Amino acid sequence: MSKKDNFNNLFEELQGQFDLEAPNNGHEARFLEKLEANSSTKKESDSKSFWKPFLAIAASLLIGLSVFIGINQQPEATGLASVSPELSEAQDFFTATITEELKKLDTERSPLTENIIYEAERQLKTLESDYTVLKNDLKESGNDKRVIYAMISNFQSRIEILENILDQIDDLKNTQNDTEITL
Structure with missing residues (x-):
């Protein structure tokens, strides 16, 4: 049996069980608003997360430099x-x-x-x-x-x-x- 036959059999078995009701008025507009709001929040978080790797690298370099300086400083003999x-x-x-x-x-x-x-x-x-x-x-x-x-x-x-x-x-x-x- 081919895949096409499997799909046809599936649809024949589920005949009459599908939800055929139309969504409420304005459903599409509400959905698009939510989608737009979610994508604008993601754009803001993307711009914030853009700097995070650079800040992490800068912090790592700063810590590494301070450790290097601390190790290389020899206490002055008195x-x-x-x-x-x-x-x-x-x-x-x-x-x-x-x-x-x-x-x-x-x-x-x-x-x-x-x-x-x-x-x-x-x-x-x-x-x-x-x-x-x-x-x-x-x-x-x-x-x-x-x-x-x-x-x-x-x-x-x-x-x-x-x-x-x-x-x-x-x-x-x-x-x-x-x-x-x-x-």
């Missing part, structure tokens, strides 16, 4: 690290040692040791502000060896203060323990 790799290692060593000693100091904090620790922190703040001045002097002096030596001495002074304070705290605790034992 202090001894700006002079040489050896002095950078020395600065890292001093900084790590000071950090370690400060942690020890914090573990020893108690009402008994509060005044000693407060005095140590005050001295350390003074040395840190001196170090900030020395960093500026180093930039201005063009890596003058006297300034470098002063910076190293500053680190050493901070470490000595921390070690002395920890020794004083140990002595104070031992004295306190001896007093408690004798009572």
Whole structure:
């Protein structure tokens, strides 16, 4: 059987079942108005969507450029690290040692040791502000060896203060323990 015969058979079977009523008056005009309104909305959205790909590309380029600039910016070395790799290692060593000693100091904090620790922190703040001045002097002096030596001495002074304070705290605790034992 051919396709033409299938269609003919279909129409013969559906004979009399088709909707033969005419649409209401003005149906075609209403349909065309809706169609026109829908197509004008689509034209407006087409003009808006025309810029979307360009905006997306521009945003992608802007993000990519900012990431590229952010990655390529190297942090400026300050202090001894700006002079040489050896002095950078020395600065890292001093900084790590000071950090370690400060942690020890914090573990020893108690009402008994509060005044000693407060005095140590005050001295350390003074040395840190001196170090900030020395960093500026180093930039201005063009890596003058006297300034470098002063910076190293500053680190050493901070470490000595921390070690002395920890020794004083140990002595104070031992004295306190001896007093408690004798009572």
